[in-house]
Amino acid sequence: MSSVSLRGIGEAIWGLLVEDGSLAIGIVVSLAVTWLAAIVLGEGAHNVVGWLLLVMLTSLVVFNLQAAGRKARRKISS
Amino acid sequence: MDIGTLAVAALPAFVASAVEFVEATTIILAVGVTRGWRAPLYGTIAAAATLAVIIASLGVTIVTVVPEHALKAFVGALLLLFGLRWLRKAVLRFAGIVALHDEERIYLKEVAELKAQGLRQTGFDRIGAIVAYKAVLLEGTEVAFVVIAFGAGGAAALNAAVVGAIAAGIMVMALGAVLRHPLTMVPENWMKFGVGALLSAFGVFWFAEGLGADWPGDALSILPILGVFLAASRLSVRMLRLILPHGAEVAARSV
DSSP states (O other): OHHHHHHHHHHHHHHHHHSSHHHHHHHHHHHHHHHHHHHHHGGGGTTTHHHHHHHHHHHHHHHHHHHHHHHHHHHHHO | OOHHHHHHHHHHHHHHHHHHHHHHHHHHHHHHHHHOSHHHHHHHHHHHHHHHHHIIIIIHHHHHHSOHHHHHHHHHHHHHHHHHHHHHHHHHHHTTSBOOOOHHHHHHHHHHHHHHTOOOSSSOOHHHHHHHHHHHHHHHHHHHHHHHHHGGGOHHHHHHHHHHHHHHHHHHHHHHHHHTSOOTTSOHHHHHHHHHHHHHHHHHHHHHHHTTOOOTTGGGGHHHHHHHHHHHHHHHHHHHHHHOTTOOOBOGGGO
16 A cells, blocks of 8 residues: 555645646746746845746746647647 | 635635546546456545645645745746646637537547456456546646646635635545536536636736736726636637637547
8 A cells, every 4th residue: 555655645746736748848947937037137026926937827827728629639630 | 814815716726626527537436436446546646646746845835945936937827827828728619629528438538448458356456546636636736737826825814725625626536426427517627717717817827926016906906807818718719719610629639
């Protein structure tokens, strides 16, 4: 039962965070850009970094879903 | 810590846990109906104990060891990875691209598989216990994650999140035990969508706070952030219905 549980937990955590690889990579890149913006722009940017992150992530989700829709259309038409 | 802050930890943990335990209950019911209730009961208790150890060790370590700003950024990043994934999947289901989670179909499939494996008349039913253990552990890992993330605000928040998760688990499993039928009436996709949007909004708020950002109105900013995610989701559903007006219902992992 222990090997079942360890493998199960590992797979669950992986699937939990990165079921869709491109979305996960996009999130990590958005977080990195926000972090860099906060460092490079300094305290003057503290009012905008959060909104910058929000804009990047919502754009990411919309484009990712659009790509998923197109992929599904290709899948059912082939 | 005030009631509002504790509710912020307990409520998402409650809803997320309810969704996950509905899925686990379907499997436990299938095992109980086909093979008897003793083995799945032991399997469920063993999985709950494993989850308690995970939450206690990871949760307490994170809350007590990691500095506050780093903790907010770390938890924010994890919430975004987790929440946006749920949001994406719920939107794909609303648009008909991915089939809705069908508890009845999963239940019947599981019953057929368990019947095919046969049942020894004597001794402990190891298969029944393992199937129940695995179902509760796998679904519960997501619950543990949400509890740790929302409990990262401190010991009181962690306790509130744990209470929310346990309450949902008891409620859902008791309902399943009374009805002896999969909980098909629970609007799983709506709940998953709501929790996904909420986790994403908290993720943005906490990650930016972890970097030292100032939000106007402090925690009240979570509401407009949530509004942006909801608007983007609505826009996405409309866009997907234009791309595939009749839906597709492909496997979630195929898109």
